[in-house]
Amino acid sequence: MTTTNPAGEGQTPRRPLLPVLLTLCVLASAGVLGWWMWQAYMETPWTRDGTVRAYVVTVTPQVSGRIVELPVKDDRYVHKGDVLVVIEPDDYQIALANAEAAVARAKADLDNKQAEAQRRAELTAIAVSKEEQQSFAAGADMAAAAYQQAQANRDQAKLNLSRTRIVSPVNGYVTNLLAQAGDFATSGQRVLSVVDSDSFWVDGYFEESVLNGIRPGDTAKVSLMAYPETLTGHVTGIGRGIAIPNTQPDGLGLATVNPVFTWVRLAQRVPVRVVLDDVPPSVTLAAGLTATVSIVSGSASANASQGGAAPVEAAAAPPKPSPAP
Template sequence: MQVAKKKVVQARIVTLLLVKLALALVIYVIWRLDSAPRTDDAYVYADTVNVAPEVSGRIDKLAVKNDQLVKQGDILFSIDSRPFEATLAKAQAGLQTLNAQIELTQRSVNAQKFAADAAHSSVERARAAAEQATDTLNRMAPLLNPGYVSAEQLDQARTAHRSAQAQLQSAVLQAQQAKAAVSGVEALLAQRAVLTAEIALAKLNLEFSTVRAPFNGRVLGLTTAAGQFAAAGRPVFTLADTRRWYVVANFRETELVEMAPGRHVQIYLLTAPSRHFSGIVESVGHGVYPDDGGSQDAGLPHVPRSINWVRVAQRFPVRILVDNADSELFRIGASAVAIISEHPSHFR
């Protein structure tokens, strides 16, 4: 009887210890989740760009393959450059022709300026002669009545005066015509500026015919080959930036209270669970599109009816910058696990 009671007491003690241990374990798990939130709703992400040519043409050389790693400055593909070379040669030839035309025109302009200067000198001589004839006539006119000069001499002076005035008027008209005949090269210089701009654009298009990697990255989504016509601005493939890798982890809104930029994060990939990676919280999402509710109809909020009274916490994306990412293991969209550290660190 005593042995049975002793066994019952021992069983109760063991049960009580197990209950306390389970309670302590639950408390620890809750504390751990509160102090170090974690989620497996996370995926790997990297910045990407759509590689598109600046000019249109047929691809004559494709220097990369799908999923290939490339370095900044490497040739990705090139477009047939012959049309751009021809355009450049045409513009350069046009500029040479225009320069020769400007030189000849400038010589003609210089000759016209010399003629205008000569005509101006003729005007000055004719004006001087007219002034002298006027002075002579004015001096001789009072001397006619006293008989110091004859009427014939006075008539000769008047004739000389009229002739000098006519020559002055003729010289003035010739000078005006010579001045008006002086042209310029301003229009040709404006054409040269246009051709210079066309040459610069042709050189730029020729340079654009070779597409190079803007950064170290990996080629993704390449489904074309040499010979394909590439249109300007239309992507040929995608280039992922392998210099910086991120993990976008969706945490519940109740876990975002102290999740500010700078928190240290432990990261694991499902493809390599034994590898440990570290990261830093770079940003915390501040907006998501709600799955239900929130829409408005005729100015009133619309909240759909539901018999499910369980409120599920919304999740917000947290962007985590990975410190020691392995480009061979990290793939865009790969599943990951993110564990926030207990103590915040400074954002770097």
């Protein structure tokens, strides 16, 4: 007696194609996305090595004396022209008074010498000799020179007196204030520093391999480590030189050449200056903050093609000198 197998028994079940197709599509999409991210990573100029910078004005007195007024506080904002330091003016007021007295004395002596020389110049040769006339004329000239010197000393005394009041040359913030009222300020030595609030910019240190994609005028995106906001700026210049360690000689004057592996070449980093277009009030800039900078390549050319004015910083390179005949 023969037995028959049920229908379909012993046959391999057929797998649906939809999951396989979905898996292949996901893998293809991941591959395309990975390739695109790799291209963006390799070709888009960006760096995490960025620093916020600003000009710092060092306030150095030009005259010495005791500090009698110090109306500013540390980390406080000051306007251009605000008084920062007042040095005791008494000595310089006395010096000015002495200089003015010297000017008056020199003027009186000059008037007397000129009158004497004029009287003898009008006398005849019988009353006065030619030598005496020349001697009195020379004395008048010397008195005129002494009068000019006294005037110059008076002007210097006035200038020194005005320098006892030191005002802020820029708008900015007083930083790292260590001086106090009563301290002695020495001419030529720093008393305080003011960070120019109108001069903040960002230096992005880009590898030399991506510099060909950066042009003055390109749009830049700046992300500060301290704030979540993304700031917008534009490239104003690319550094034209960095330090070369191999140029430093040793104690004997011989060249110091650092050994490197022939199959490894580290890309140098060149500073690229980015000026911020707008800083929101919620962001407090401070020199030294860490920033990530990315450049929108070709934005300068796109702006120029749309009729926008070329940036002033993107000036053409100077012409090459013509060869000598």
